[in-house]
Structures are given as structure tokens and as C-alpha cells.
Amino acid sequence: MGNNYPYLIDEVINASRGHYVALAQHFMGQILAPALSHLGRHVPDPWRGGHAKDGFRLDAQFNETGKTFFNQNVWGHKSPMINFMQLCVYTGVAPSAGKYLEMVGEFLGLPRHDGKKGSKPLTEAEMAAIRQKAEEQRIAFEKAHYEQVLKESKLNREHNLTLWRQTIPLFIDGKPNPEAEEAFRYFDGRGLSKIRDYPEAFKVIRFHKSLKYLEDNGEEFGVFPALVTKVQSPDGTGVSLHRTYLFNGKKAPVDKPKKMTPADRTVPSACRYIQIGGDVTDGILGIAEGIETAISCFLATGIPTYSSVCAQNLKTFEAPANVHTVIVFADKDKSKTGEEAANVLKANMAKQGVICTVVLPKPDIPANSKGIDWNDEYRRAGEKAFPPRANILNWVYQRLRLMVKTAQSATR
Incomplete structure (x- = not known):
């Protein structure tokens, strides 16, 4: 490879297998902490923020493969799969592939090929210490993440219960509720007029007379009548609410007329x-x-x-x-x-x-x-x-x- 590349790519890749978790912890520990603690599972994309709440994951066998996955192609890459070396280069952790080889070769204590003295190879005890630190940070992250889930889920349950209590039933004493007329106008427009014949079959659907519509950035766009529907788990536990915003018997003229409220993430199923x-x-x-x-x-x-x-x-x-x-x-x-x-x-x-x-x-x-x-x-x-x-x-x-x-x- 010449003097500009003191470490051979094949040697670095072969030596990295079985050590990618330690490499990720050392070079990108903070930003990859959620993914490292959830190997094989989707987590928010660390680089695209709220744009992709489940847009990134590390391979379940990441320690051996070094593979990372995005939910769409990024940085002009032709595949949603990006290996750890590419990830470091694309994100600026390493300014070039050659620099990545040098950083990792130095970290792993590999022999140099440019005549210069390299770092001393890491002992098994040193590698064990790195793995132990990664495990301690994983446990700390898991604890903080769990506590955050409990806090957010409590707020979500309270919000959903408040919203549900603001709604009215579609039927009263087996007859269409006159105050929910806009809901039935919508059903009529979808060819579902016969819904009036089954008052007991649609108790999970209720009506809100004037529900605020919020854009993704949190700004209020307006107030609309809406269908509010209970989304549940198999044991009947309410998980979230589905909202269909209405206007003149049709879906409201907004970017997303159908939205889900934040879910109770403590529900196991x-x-x-x-x-x-x-x-x-x-x-x-x-x-x-x-x-x-x-x-x-x-x-x-x-x-x-x-x-x-x-x-x-x-x-x-x-x-x-x-x-x-x-x-x-x-x-x-x-x-x-x-x-x-x-x-x-x-x-x-x-x-x-x-x-x-x-x-x-x-x-x-x-x-x-x-x-x-x-x-x-x-x-x-x-x-x-x-x-x-x-x-x-x-x-x-x-x-x-x-x-x-x-x-x-x-x-x-």
C-alpha cells in the first residue's frame, strides 16, 4: 500500500473481527450507545434525529461483522448496509479510509508496514477492560432508557386518557348520536352508511368535536372534528389512540389527516x-x-x-x-x-x-x-x-x- 498506508486493509479487517463492539465503543461510544445496547434492533438514527425514529440498527452479530443498517440509503451510498469503516469515514470520525486503517491498526496494536514503530499490541487484560467498560456503559444506558420509557409512557397514558374523556360516543341508546353527525357524514362518504345498523360493534370509535391539529414541529395548524379510535394490545390494554381529522364529511386538508398518539411503551406485546x-x-x-x-x-x-x-x-x-x-x-x-x-x-x-x-x-x-x-x-x-x-x-x-x-x- 505504500508509506501513506502503514496498515494493510486485510490485516485490519481480519483483526477487527470479534472486536467491533470495542472499536465502536472507543471511537463512537456516545453516539452509538443506544444501538450498542440494542444489537439487532432498530433505534433512532443518530445522524438524522427525529427524521427517522427507528431508522438505524447494528447487525445482531456486529461484533463479528461490523455491519450497520439504515432504513434508506444515506450519504449517497448505494446500499442501506454500511460497514464500520465506511460509517467512520462518512461521519467524519476518520477523515479518510487510510486514516481509519491507521486509527484502528494503532488501537489494535497491529504491525506497521512503513518502518515506523507501532503501538504495543493490546493485552487480553486490556481488551477485557475495554469490554467491561462497554458493558458498564450499556447497563447504565439500559437503566436510563428504561426510566425514560416509564416516564414517557406515564405521560402518554395520561394524555390519551384525557383525550378519550373529551370524546363522545357514536351512538346513544342504540341510535346515532346527533352530536356526532360529522362522523356519520364521513362514514357515508366512504360508503359505510350501514354502520348505523350496528351500534354495539363500534364502541372503540368515538368522536371529538374540535381537536387541535399539530404539525410535526409542534405548531398548531387548526382545530377539526375527529374520529378517535382505541388501539389495544391482545389483553385489551389501551396502547394509543388513532385520530382521523375531518372537514365537511371528508378527511381534513392537512398533511397527515390520520395520526397516532404516542404509545404506552410499557405494554409488553x-x-x-x-x-x-x-x-x-x-x-x-x-x-x-x-x-x-x-x-x-x-x-x-x-x-x-x-x-x-x-x-x-x-x-x-x-x-x-x-x-x-x-x-x-x-x-x-x-x-x-x-x-x-x-x-x-x-x-x-x-x-x-x-x-x-x-x-x-x-x-x-x-x-x-x-x-x-x-x-x-x-x-x-x-x-x-x-x-x-x-x-x-x-x-x-x-x-x-x-x-x-x-x-x-x-x-x-
């Missing part, structure tokens, strides 16, 4: 959903992404259909104990995001012994659209767009009989 249609009574449950989509599926089939809110939550959905069959009413996207998430859920359900099928809207996606969902289909053709309830039940019972026969054969 990763499963989150909105319980549309009430409790399951016959073991059959539908699941869809959007709230309006889930309502459409319930109105068309009579099957309680929970809303996962987003595709990611679809992947982590857990079927209640009294459910033997899950029907996934998946979104049909050009990106395949909805279908892929539905198939992940289907595979997870199979592992749990739960019958699961994925149904997609039949029409092709219009050229000017990113995708279609079951609310689009319900508005287009009503119940006719859906598999008939009798067919669904027949399919379910056939699958159940097959499972029973298979189990009986296995015990003979």
Missing part, C-alpha cells in the same frame, strides 16, 4: 389492533389494515374484522385464544407491501395451529393508483365484491374437519 365488530363468538376473525377497510369487511360479511392500522402491525398480529380461523382481507398494492405482510401473518398463524387464508380484491389496480383495498371494493359493489358468508363458513368447517381427521390419524 408487540401486537396492536383496533377491535372492529366486537368480540369473536364463533372462532372466526377477519383482519385488515385500515379502519375503513375493516369496517367494510365487517359490514359485508358479518365477521368481526380488526384493523391492524398498518402493514407492519399485520405481521405481528396475534390471534385471540378463542379464534381458530383468521381471514386476512389484504390490501392490493403495486408495491406488494400489503400482500407480503398478509403472507407473513399467514405463516405465523400456521405455526400457532390457526387456520388462515389471504383474500385480495379481484380488480386490477388502476394505472393512476398505488393500490386498492376492500373499502374500495365495498364502495364499488357492496357485499357482492366479497366472498359470500355461507361460502366462508363452509370453507372454514371443511378445514376444521380436515384438521380433526389429520389429528385422529396421527394418534392411531
